[in-house]
Amino acid sequence: MPKVIRTLTFGAVALLSVSAVASETASHAQTRLLAAACANCHGTDGKLGGAIPAIAGRPASVLERQLLAFKQGQVPGATIMDRISRGYSDEELRQLAQHFSRITR
Amino acid sequence: MSLDRNFPRAATSRRELLKAIGAASLLTTVGGCSLFASGPSAGRVVVIGGGFGGATAAKYLKLGNPNLDVTLVEPKKQFHTCPFSNLHLAGELPMSAIAHGYDELRTQFNVRVIHAQADDVDPVTHTVRLNNGSTLKYDKLVLSPGIEIRWNALEGYDQAAAQLAPHAWQAGDQTVLLRRQLEAMEDGGVFILSAPGNPFRCPPGPYERASLIAHYFAKHKPRSKVLILDAKDNFSKQGLFTQGWKELYGERIEWVGLSGDGKVARVDATKREVFTDFGTRHKAAVLNVVPPQKAGFIADRAGVTDASGWVPVNPRTFESTQVKDIHVVGDATVAAPMPKSGFSANTQAKVAAAAIVAELEGRPTPEPYFVNTCYSLLSPDYGISVAAVYRVKDGKLIAVKESDGVSSPKAGRDTRRLEADYTRGWYAAISQDIWGSKA
Numbered sequence: 001m002p003k004v005i006r007t008l009t010f011g012a013v014a015l016l017s018v019s020a021v022a023s024e025t026a027s028h029a030q031t032r033l034l035a036a037a038c039a040n041c042h043g044t045d046g047k048l049g050g051a052i053p054a055i056a057g058r059p060a061s062v063l064e065r066q067l068l069a070f071k072q073g074q075v076p077g078a079t080i081m082d083r084i085s086r087g088y089s090d091e092e093l094r095q096l097a098q099h100f101s102r103i104t105r
Numbered sequence: 106m107s108l109d110r111n112f113p114r115a116a117t118s119r120r121e122l123l124k125a126i127g128a129a130s131l132l133t134t135v136g137g138c139s140l141f142a143s144g145p146s147a148g149r150v151v152v153i154g155g156g157f158g159g160a161t162a163a164k165y166l167k168l169g170n171p172n173l174d175v176t177l178v179e180p181k182k183q184f185h186t187c188p189f190s191n192l193h194l195a196g197e198l199p200m201s202a203i204a205h206g207y208d209e210l211r212t213q214f215n216v217r218v219i220h221a222q223a224d225d226v227d228p229v230t231h232t233v234r235l236n237n238g239s240t241l242k243y244d245k246l247v248l249s250p251g252i253e254i255r256w257n258a259l260e261g262y263d264q265a266a267a268q269l270a271p272h273a274w275q276a277g278d279q280t281v282l283l284r285r286q287l288e289a290m291e292d293g294g295v296f297i298l299s300a301p302g303n304p305f306r307c308p309p310g311p312y313e314r315a316s317l318i319a320h321y322f323a324k325h326k327p328r329s330k331v332l333i334l335d336a337k338d339n340f341s342k343q344g345l346f347t348q349g350w351k352e353l354y355g356e357r358i359e360w361v362g363l364s365g366d367g368k369v370a371r372v373d374a375t376k377r378e379v380f381t382d383f384g385t386r387h388k389a390a391v392l393n394v395v396p397p398q399k400a401g402f403i404a405d406r407a408g409v410t411d412a413s414g415w416v417p418v419n420p421r422t423f424e425s426t427q428v429k430d431i432h433v434v435g436d437a438t439v440a441a442p443m444p445k446s447g448f449s450a451n452t453q454a455k456v457a458a459a460a461i462v463a464e465l466e467g468r469p470t471p472e473p474y475f476v477n478t479c480y481s482l483l484s485p486d487y488g489i490s491v492a493a494v495y496r497v498k499d500g501k502l503i504a505v506k507e508s509d510g511v512s513s514p515k516a517g518r519d520t521r522r523l524e525a526d527y528t529r530g531w532y533a534a535i536s537q538d539i540w541g542s543k544a
Contacts, residue, residue, distance in 0.1 A: 029169070029459060030471040036165065036455040037476040039538040040448055041531050048537055051530035079512065079524050080478055080492045087476070087494020087508030 034092060035099045046100045057105035063097035147172035148465035151233050151243040153223045153403055155179030155207060157186070158249030158435030158450035160539045165455050166247075167214040169462035176217040176241055177210060178233070184540070185276035187307060188447050189532055194273070194284050195317035196325070197485055203276060209541025226407035228428045245461045248409065248416075248433045249450065250401025251275070252306050255414070258397040259299075259372060266374035270392035274306060286391045287318065292326040294390025299369040299379055300335040301397050304415070306436045306445045308341035309491070311395050313481040316346070319354045320484045333360045334379065334387065336368040341444070342481060342491055342511050349483040349521075369394070400437035407431055415439045420502040422460035422470050423453050432457040442504045443495055449477045451535060473497055480528035488524030 038046055038055065046055035055063060069075050071085040071093065085093060150173055152163045163177045183204045192198040210216040221235040226246065233241045254272060256263045262270075271283040287296070296318055300311040315331045322329040331354075339362075340346075350358045361367035371380040377392040399414030409416045409425040416433045417426045418440065425431045434457050435450030443449045452475045460470040475495035482488055493509040495502055512524060536542050 025466075026463075026468050026471075029463060029468070032169075033455060033459045033471045034474050036459075037452045037474055039534070040451055040476065041478070041527075041534050043534045044538045048534050050533055051526040052534060077520065077523070079520065079527060080490050083492045083508050083510050084476065084478075084494060085508075087496075087505040 031095055031099050035096055038096070038100070045103050047103070047105050054105060055100045056103040058101060060094075060097045060101035063100055064094050067093040067097060147174065148244045148461075149174045149242060150176070150245045150247065150461060150465075151241050152177045152247040152249065153179075153233065154249035154251060154401070154435075155181070155184055155218075156249060156251055156435065156450070157447035157535075157539060158251075158454045159247065160184075160205075160207070160210060161451045161454035162247045162249060162432075162434060162458050163210055163216045164214055164539065165458035166461060167216060169458055170466065171215070173462070173465070174217075175215075176219060177207065178219050178221060178223050178235065178241070179207070180220060180222045181277075182206060182220055185280065186447065186532075186536075187274070187276045187310070188535075190273065190276040190280045191310070191314045191317045192482070192485070193280055194287060194314060195321040195485075196284070196288070197317070200281060205536060205540035205542050207540070213541065223403050224406070226403065226431070228407060228431060231430065244430065244465065246407075246431045247454070247457060247461070248401075248404055248407060248431060248437065249435045249454065250403045250433075250437050252398040252436050252445075253401050255397040255399055259301075259394065260370060261372040261374065262394055262396050266372060266394075269374040270372060270377060270389075270394050272394055272396055274310075274395050274398070283391070283393060287321065290326065290329065290390045293328040294326075295330050295332055295388070296322075296391045297332045297334060297379065297387055297389035297393065299372070299392075299394045299396075300333055300337070300340070301395050302336040302368075304441065304445060305395070305398050307479075308444050308446075309346075309479050309481045311335075312340060312342070312346045313483070314393070315358055315360075316350065316353075316481070316483040317485075319350070319357045322357065323354060329390070331358045332387065332389075333358070334367045334369050334381065335360065335362045338362040338364050341479070342489055344514055345489045345511055346481070346483070348514060349487060349489065353484055353487060398436075400433075404433065404437050409433055410437075411439075413439070420497045420500070421456075421473055422464075423457040424460070432461060440502060442493075443475060443477055443502060444479060446477055446479050447535065448479065448531075449475070451539065452476050475502070478531065480524065480531055482525055482528055483521075484525075486525045487518070487521045488526075488528040489521065490524055490527075 041052050042055050070081040152159045166175050186203045189203045207218045211218050221237040224236050225234040231243050271279045273279040273283040315333050319331045366381045366383045368382045369379045370382045377389045379387050400410050400416050404410050416438045418438050423432045423434050434453040436445040456473040463470045478492040480490045489512045491511045493504040
């Protein structure tokens with residue numbers, strides 16, 4: 001029973017700020033859709049490791065630097081990530097780096 | 106693993122909010138209501154087809170809003186993928202390695218999975234009729250029906266002919282049949298593959314198949330050959346395939362395009378013979394016909410196909426341009442310049458799922474992003490790729506030019522080997538992303 005009350009209290013508080021949550025959700029949904037395509041090779045939420053490295057939980061700065069290096073053709077022996085990264089703006093690559101850095105592997 | 110751990114804080118807080126609202130509504134409901142059952146406000150989504158597009162849509166709908174009531178309709182309990190089925194034909198993988206099930210969707214994502222066939226869709230009453238007698242009501246419908254063979258579009262090629270000269274373009278029994286024929290073939294025979302005109306499922310598929318069967322011949326039937334008779338003059342990654350064939354197989358693979366009289370006009374499956382447009386007869390020891398195709402039949406029933414037999418969609422949401430509240434993804438759609446591939450279907454399904462979640466929550470649909478990579482294996486350790494990022498500009502799907510391209514023709518064998526490793530890595534990852542299984 002105390003758990004239900006806590007949940008209800010949380011629900012009431014959350015409902016009061018529902019518009020703030022809704023806009024956060026919209027921008028978050030946008031980032032998640034941007035990032036969802038990466039799962040095709042890196043697993044859901046970028047967590048799958050193997051021949052293709054996992055990207056979840058790596059520092060944002062490391063991911064961003066690597067993505068920009070791919071985009072600028074500075075990664076020797078790159079296969080497809082040089083092509084894929086050129087499909088995004090630097091800002092989008094930054095968002096992706098931040099998104100995956102926040103996911104615990 | 107809890108779902109919440111898959112997402113950073115912002116998503117968690119929204120999920121907590123939805124959960125809290127769900128808990129509150131429980132108090133006003135007479136018992137027997139499971140925590141996972143959604144209130145009428147969250148929305149009912151029915152997904153037809155459990156392949157690359159449909160299974161992805163079901164999972165990402167639940168990831169987007171766990172309170173949605175999502176039902177997946179798929180006749181098969183085990184789905185065999187076309188990607189990597191060419192490795193089975195080459196004797197490199199058992200069928201079990203390309204089989205996937207629906208346990209994760211059912212148990213981890215609370216998707217209701219019904220193994221039945223969808224027989225009809227009524228867009229007016231928003232209902233789907235199944236062959237088990239039941240009817241499902243939807244607020245939003247996702248169709249991922251894949252392809253259907255256009256029987257008799259190629260003279261002499263009907264269902265009976267496919268038992269003698271398999272297409273193996275829908276993985277499963279057909280794949281097993283073609284593999285058995287290849288195994289039983291005497292050394293010294295010719296394997297003929299008849300490739301169709303555009304558009305068709307998996308543009309590089311016929312050429313990967315020819316490569317891997319040549320690999321099998323080189324190892325086990327060294328006097329045998331591969332002949333590709335093509336209804337086109339150009340095909341996907343043509344330069345890389347041609348170069349790799351020469352490097353790996355010398356004269357073993359011969360390709361004859363449209364202008365060289367390569368277009369097959371008639372099939373005699375009993376004699377395993379084909380006749381080209383100009384009447385040239387070719388006799389095969391094993392005959393594989395990749396026939397002309399169209400969208401899977403439920404798309405016709407739903408009224409979403411156009412005169413081409415494929416489904417035009419709004420690229421922002423992959424909603425049908427002809428019927429409201431029906432989203433269609435994957436091979437069935439007109440989505441050029443995206444190819445008809447499992448990878449395309451997966452990213453289209455994520456766009457459709459995000460659009461549906463947003464619409465049912467009364468939010469604007471997010472800006473769509475699509476990616477495709479088609480890997481092809483010329484041998485188990487020789488991989489090539491074509492990749493691009495796609496976006497919507499002025500209402501049209503376009504490839505971002507800078508991203509669009511194939512593997513370097515100058516790359517050495519180390520790179521080809523690396524791309525073969527990445528091909529396997531891709532298959533493991535997309536399988537995990539869709540069905541939760543690492544094949």
